[in-house]
Each structure stands twice: as C-alpha cells, then as structure tokens.
Amino acid sequence: MSKRITIDPITRIEGHLRVDVEVDGGRVKKAWASGQMFRGVETILIGRDPRDAWAITQRICGVCTTVHAMASVRAVENALQLEIPVNAQYIRNMIMLAHAVHDHIVHFYHLSALDWVDVVSALKADPGKAASLAQSLSTWKGNSKAEFTQVQDRLKGFVGTGQLGIFTNGYWGHPAMKLAPEVNLLAVVHYLQALEVQRHASKIVAILGSKSPHIQNVAVGGVANALSLDSQSVLTMERLMAVRKWIDSLDDFVKNVYLIDVAAIGAFYVDWTKHGRGITDYLCVPDIPLDGKGAEFALPGGHIEGGKLESFRPIKTFGDKYFVDGVAEAVRHSWYDYKGGDDKALHPYSGETTPKYTDFQDDGKYSWLKAPTFYGKPMQVGPLARVLGMLAAGHEPTKQYATTALDLVSSLAGAKVGLDAMHSTIGRHAARAIGCAVQCDELAKQWDLLIANMAKGDLKTFNHPAFPKGEQRGMGFHEAPRGVLSHWVVIDSGKIRNYQCVVPTTWNAAPRNENNSPGAYEACLVDNPVADPEKPLEVLRTVHSFDPCLACAVHVVDQENRPVVTVSAV
Amino acid sequence: MRIVVLGLGNILLSDEGVGVRVVEALAAGWQAPDEVEFVDGGTCAMEMLEQLEDLDALIVVDCVRGNRAPATPVVLKGAEVPVFFRTKLSPHQVGLSDVLASLEFTGRAPKETVIIGIEPAALALGMELSPAVAARLPELLALTVAELRARGLTMVERA
Numbered sequence: 001m002s003k004r005i006t007i008d009p010i011t012r013i014e015g016h017l018r019v020d021v022e023v024d025g026g027r028v029k030k031a032w033a034s035g036q037m038f039r040g041v042e043t044i045l046i047g048r049d050p051r052d053a054w055a056i057t058q059r060i061c062g063v064c065t066t067v068h069a070m071a072s073v074r075a076v077e078n079a080l081q082l083e084i085p086v087n088a089q090y091i092r093n094m095i096m097l098a099h100a101v102h103d104h105i106v107h108f109y110h111l112s113a114l115d116w117v118d119v120v121s122a123l124k125a126d127p128g129k130a131a132s133l134a135q136s137l138s139t140w141k142g143n144s145k146a147e148f149t150q151v152q153d154r155l156k157g158f159v160g161t162g163q164l165g166i167f168t169n170g171y172w173g174h175p176a177m178k179l180a181p182e183v184n185l186l187a188v189v190h191y192l193q194a195l196e197v198q199r200h201a202s203k204i205v206a207i208l209g210s211k212s213p214h215i216q217n218v219a220v221g222g223v224a225n226a227l228s229l230d231s232q233s234v235l236t237m238e239r240l241m242a243v244r245k246w247i248d249s250l251d252d253f254v255k256n257v258y259l260i261d262v263a264a265i266g267a268f269y270v271d272w273t274k275h276g277r278g279i280t281d282y283l284c285v286p287d288i289p290l291d292g293k294g295a296e297f298a299l300p301g302g303h304i305e306g307g308k309l310e311s312f313r314p315i316k317t318f319g320d321k322y323f324v325d326g327v328a329e330a331v332r333h334s335w336y337d338y339k340g341g342d343d344k345a346l347h348p349y350s351g352e353t354t355p356k357y358t359d360f361q362d363d364g365k366y367s368w369l370k371a372p373t374f375y376g377k378p379m380q381v382g383p384l385a386r387v388l389g390m391l392a393a394g395h396e397p398t399k400q401y402a403t404t405a406l407d408l409v410s411s412l413a414g415a416k417v418g419l420d421a422m423h424s425t426i427g428r429h430a431a432r433a434i435g436c437a438v439q440c441d442e443l444a445k446q447w448d449l450l451i452a453n454m455a456k457g458d459l460k461t462f463n464h465p466a467f468p469k470g471e472q473r474g475m476g477f478h479e480a481p482r483g484v485l486s487h488w489v490v491i492d493s494g495k496i497r498n499y500q501c502v503v504p505t506t507w508n509a510a511p512r513n514e515n516n517s518p519g520a521y522e523a524c525l526v527d528n529p530v531a532d533p534e535k536p537l538e539v540l541r542t543v544h545s546f547d548p549c550l551a552c553a554v555h556v557v558d559q560e561n562r563p564v565v566t567v568s569a570v
Numbered sequence: 571m572r573i574v575v576l577g578l579g580n581i582l583l584s585d586e587g588v589g590v591r592v593v594e595a596l597a598a599g600w601q602a603p604d605e606v607e608f609v610d611g612g613t614c615a616m617e618m619l620e621q622l623e624d625l626d627a628l629i630v631v632d633c634v635r636g637n638r639a640p641a642t643p644v645v646l647k648g649a650e651v652p653v654f655f656r657t658k659l660s661p662h663q664v665g666l667s668d669v670l671a672s673l674e675f676t677g678r679a680p681k682e683t684v685i686i687g688i689e690p691a692a693l694a695l696g697m698e699l700s701p702a703v704a705a706r707l708p709e710l711l712a713l714t715v716a717e718l719r720a721r722g723l724t725m726v727e728r729a
Contacts, residue, residue, distance in 0.1 A: 056697075104616070
C-alpha cells in the first residue's frame with residue numbers, strides 16, 4: 001500500500017508551501033507542490049504611478065526585497081525605452097550582487113545545511129581532527145584547533161541547557177544523516193563564521209541602497225545616490241573604500257569556505273547526485289548590464305533544452321524578443337479562472353488574476369501559484385540553470401569554479417564526478433556556490449568600473465523619465481538568487497493599467513500546467529527515497545535545494561499550530 | 571545605550587503592516603536621541619541581523635494575534651516574550667525568532683525585548699490600515715514613546 005505524506009509548511013522562513021508526496025516501496029511515486037496563499041499583490045498596483053511601483057513591489061517578499069525593486073524599475077524603463085547612466089548600472093549591479101552573495105551564504109549555512117548536517121553529532125567530534133581536516137581542504141584563517149574547540153564548547157553549553165535555539169527543526173540522528181562527527185563540527189564552525197561574514201554583504205546593500213533592509217536609492221531612470229569623490233553625505237570615496245573591504249572579505253569566505261564546504265559535503269553525499277534530476281529544461285537571463293540600455297552584460301543567460309549545453313540559445317538584451325514571446329502562465333491546476341478558459345496559458349501582458357478556489361484536487365486545481373511556461377514547457381530556474389547557462393555560453397570564470405568544485409568532489413569521493421552530476425539535488429547546492437564565487441568576482445569588477453568611471457569625471461546617476469500619452473508595455477528581468485524574475489507592466493498615459501510579476505519560485509514550485517506537465521519541484525521529487533514517512537527528511541532535501549521562497553506568494557493567516565507532517569495511507 | 575524600535579509587517583496587507591506604520595510615524599513625528607534607531611523591518615529576517623546585534627533593548631511593534639477584540643493594543647514584556655515566540659502570535663515571528671536565536675548563539679542577543687502589538691481587524695490586500703486599527707495608532711505611538719522614556723531617553727514630538 002502506498003502512503004500519502006503532506007508537509008506543510010516546508011520552509012523555515014516565511015511563506016506557505018505545501019508538498020504532498022505519494023510514497024511506495026521507500027520511493028516517491030507522485031508529487032504535488034501547492035502554494036497555500038492567494039497572491040494578488042499586482043492588483044494593488046493598478047492605477048498607480050509607474051515610478052512608485054518598485055517601492056511597492058519590494059514589499060511583496062521579505063527575502064527578495066531588492067530583486068523586486070530592480071525588476072520593477074527595469075520594466076518601466078523598458079516600457080519608456082529609457083537608458084540609464086552607467087554609474088547607476090554599476091551601483092545597482094553591486095547591490096544585486098551583494099544581495100545575491102548574502103542570500104546564498106544564508107541559504108546554505110542557515111536554512112538548508114541542517115538537512116545534511118547533524119548538529120548534535122558534532123558534540124562527539126575530536127576538534128583537533130576536525131581542524132586538521134578543515135586545514136587539509138583550505139587555507140581559511142578560521143580553521144584553527146582553538147576555534148573548533150571553542151565552538152564545540154559553546155555548542156555543548158547550548159545543548160546542555162536543552163535550548164537548541166536556531167537548530168530546533170533538525171532531524172538529528174536520522175538514518176539519512178551520513179557525515180562523520182568531525183565534518184558536522186566543521187559545518188557548525190563555518191555556520192557561525194558565516195553569520196559574521198554575511199553582515200558584510202548586508203552592509204554593502206545598506207550603504208549603496210541608502211537604507212536597510214529596504215533599499216531607498218532606486219528610481220526609474222537610475223539611482224538617487226549622489227556621487228562625489230570628496231564631499232560628505234553622499235557616496236564618497238571613503239564609503240566606497242569600506243565597501244571594497246567588505247567585498248574582499250566576502251570573496252575570501254565564499255572561495256575558501258563556502259565553495260569548499262559544499263564540495264566536501266557533496267562528496268560525502270555523492271549518492272544525492274542521483275536524486276532530484278527532474279526537469280532539465282533550464283531558463284536563465286543575462287544580468288549585470290555594462291551599458292546604459294542593457295545590450296551588453298557581464299553574466300550571460302539563456303535557454304537550455306534537455307540538459308544539453310549545445311542546445312543553449314542566448315537571451316541577449318533587455319526586452320529580448322525570444323524571452324518576451326516565450327513566457328506564459330497557465331491556471332488549469334491553479335485556483336484562478338481565465339475569462340477565455342483555463343486550458344490556454346496567457347501572456348503576462350494580458351495576464352488575469354481572478355481567484356477561483358476549490359478544495360485541493362489531485363487532478364484538478366490545487367495551488368495558488370500559476371504555472372509559468374516557456375514556449376509551452378515548464379522550466380527549472382535558479383542557480384543550476386544560471387551556472388549551466390554561463391557554462392554553455394563559455395563564461396570562463398564559471399568554468400574555472402565549476403572545475404575546482406567538481407575536481408574536489410571527485411578527489412574526496414574517490415570517483416570521477418562530472419558535469420552530469422550537477423542535474424541533481426546536491427548539484428543545485430554546488431551550482432549555488434559556484435555561481436556565488438562568480439558573483440564575488442563580478443562584485444569587485446563592478447566596484448572597479450564605478451571608480452574608474454568616476455575618476456574620468458562622470459558622476460551622473462539619473463536620467464529623467466518622461467511618460468508619453470497612450471500605451472507603453474515593458475518587461476524587466478533580473479537573474480535573482482532563486483532564478484529568473486520578470487515584471488511586466490502596461491502603462492496607459494502615465495498610469496499602470498496591468499502589472500504581473502513572474503517570480504522564480506513560481507517557476508520552480510509551479511503546479512501542473514495546461515498540458516498536465518508537472519512543475520520543477522514535482523518532477524524532481526519523483527523517485528526520491530524516503531526512509532521514514534514520519535520523518536521525510538529526503539523530501540525536504542530536494543525541495544530545499546531550490547531555496548523555496550513562497551514568501552513571494554505573501555504570508556500571514558492561520559496561526560493555528562498545524563502538524564508539520566501528516567501521513568496517511570492511500 | 572543602543573535601542574532599536576523595529577516595525578514589522580507587510581504593508582500590502584492592511585493591518586498586517588501596522589508595525590511599519592508606527593515606525594514611519596515615529597521617524598516622521600518624533601525627535602529621538604542618537605541611541606535610538608527606528609527600523610522598518612517589513613517582513614525581513616536575516617537581513618536585519620546586523621542592525622539587531624548587541625542591543626540594550628529591542629522594541630518590536632507588530633500585529634499580534636491573541637484572541638482579543640480587534641484593534642486591542644497589547645504590551646508584552648519579560649516572561650511573556652518567550653511565550654509570544656513559542657505560540658506563534660505574529661505572522662513574522664518565524665523570521666524574527668530565527669534572527670534572535672542566531673543572536674543568542676553568537677552571544678549578541680538584545681538584553682531585553684518588548685513587544686508592542688495590536689490585534690488586527692483586517693488582513694485584506696490593500697495599503698491602508700483598517701479604520702479600527704488606524705484609530706488606535708496614536709495609542710501605539712504613545713506606548714512606544716513611553717517605553718523609550720522609561721529607559722531615560724528624551725523623546726520630543728516635532729512641531
């Protein structure tokens with residue numbers, strides 16, 4: 001008899017994502033991903049001034065504030081065909097990159113590592129051996145025996161008082177936990193160091209964005225930062241030098257700790273390269289524009305079919321026709337109603353957000369998320385799509401970090417682990433770390449570009465937008481930490497007439513589409529092992545590897561203490 | 571001394587955003603000494619970690635559900651604060667409790683935490699507070715100012 005497992009909620013952070021799996025013989029046979037909240041934020045924007053949309057859209061989500069601000073101004077600028085000064089691009093680029101680096105570090109160490117790391121087991125570790133292991137992998141300054149001993153003592157104190165605090169949600173002692181106590185201790189030490197280092201990324205965002213956690217400096221037409229080499233109360237050389245120091249500290253941690261840890265943990269869990277493959281049609285977009293209009297980018301992006309890098313088709317510019325024409329959203333299995341019928345997907349410019357709630361129907365409607373498609377097919381978006389896209393485009397730094405990571409995994413695992421292993425649950429973590437190393441490089445380059453341009457005497461940061469009479473349509477995309485984000489705006493004589501946000505988690509956590517094809521989570525969960533249906537850690541591993549952010553689907557409601565897992569026989 | 575007044579909530583969901591509205595009103599209408607920082611936290615979590623480190627006091631303003639009549643203000647202190655986090659009274663405590671637990675582990679937790687809340691009357695999509703909660707906004711401001719004054723801080727209302 002098969003068993004039905006419902007996990008709700010599935011994230012430690014906000015948002016309501018429910019995942020149902022049918023398990024038979026220790027494997028997932030069928031999966032459903034369901035967004036449990038109505039997401040109608042776009043309707044708030046209708047009739048408003050397009051210049052205000054970014055400040056409102058950055059309130060959609062508590063994790064991805066910055067990314068919605070960026071996609072929004074890009075959409076309006078695209079509608080107006082407005083170029084922005086390159087300084088504004090550099091400043092926006094640094095904010096986006098610092099935000100991404102922050103997000104990736106926090107996701108790995110603070111939100112998902114506990115799926116793989118048994119914190120309680122770290123108490124049994126020999127700190128000397130753990131430190132030696134860490135030193136054999138990296139020259140990082142924080143790998144001393146003294147540091148490891150001190151952290152273990154602190155952990156003992158915590159566990160001793162029965163207050164595991166932040167570690168309370170872990171599945172300690174689960175049979176799927178495979179790391180030696182020393183590796184677990186190494187991960188806990190780096191967990192704490194990551195808490196220190198992530199502050200530097202927050203500081204960069206706060207200084208450049210003028211305020212934290214919600215940035216204030218973005219504007220349709222550029223940024224509101226006044227640049228100056230000397231005067232006070234603006235972005236001065238002194239402040240920029242501080243930013244540089246934080247960039248270097250992030251770079252050190254990401255390359256000498258994060259990338260190494262992911263490769264090491266990946267090597268110990270090498271069997272997880274066989275799980276979570278699912279959808280191998282990938283979509284990512286280019287980002288980090290180097291010119292005013294977005295025709296030249298530092299990081300490439302595009303579309304890959306069937307996991308084949310040679311199928312790569314680049315997306316080249318803001319407003320790229322191949323991208324614009326390809327996106328649609330289906331609601332056949334979503335709690336919405338399209339005027340023209342639910343069997344046809346709609347383009348975001350003509351998108352509709354009319355709720356039609358039914359119960360959770362396995363073969364009918366079961367999610368508040370729409371199902372985005374690209375030329376009729378569901379896609380996987382996110383770090384794996386991004387890294388594969390950059391590799392396919394021949395981006396050298398990406399090749400270099402991917403090779404470093406895969407070589408280390410191979411040497412620790414004692415077997416060749418190649419690029420194909422990336423299409424997996426653990427591969428998504430590896431891709432996130434590889435992409436993060438690339439982002440650190442690019443963060444430093446964007447800083448150099450800004451300084452060089454200021455030194456030439458160009459201090460311009462803003463071009464005034466003008467809103468003509470009549471209708472304009474625009475799309476702004478951003479390769480956000482969780483994948484491609486696009487905002488679509490229809491402006492009518494200076495007011496917003498329609499607005500749609502197609503967010504990364506909607507791509508990945510989508511329900512079945514108009515052709516009943518499953519979304520990325522649903523496809524990746526099939527065949528996933530489940531040792532103990534009461535403790536479905538393996539399901540969480542695969543879903544968490546995407547870094548779900550259903551917060552973009554709005555939060556609140558329901559403060560009842562619902563059980564996290566319910567299991568029923570079917 | 572360092573004190574943060576942290577407004578939490580989603581301003582797109584009417585009363586859900588009441589904490590942010592209180593902090594906005596304080597920042598606009600009150601002169602506070604340098605020891606006090608007003609933070610509009612929205613629905614953020616780990617992004618706020620640094621701003622909340624090593625505080626003498628953290629004053630959280632948020633919508634709090636506790637089966638009271640709609641628009642009833644409430645102040646939680648001392649032993650009631652851990653209960654607030656344990657029993658999930660606010661939609662944001664998942665994020666904030668992670669932040670506070672991290673600070674606990676690194677030895678940088680606030681010396682004291684106070685929650686100033688109000689029972690929501692509406693959580694519908696929209697950027698305005700419900701009339702019932704909007705009417706109590708001055709009271710929430712007064713409660714927050716009183717907490718700051720009780721810690722010896724001079725709060726002056728702007729003319």
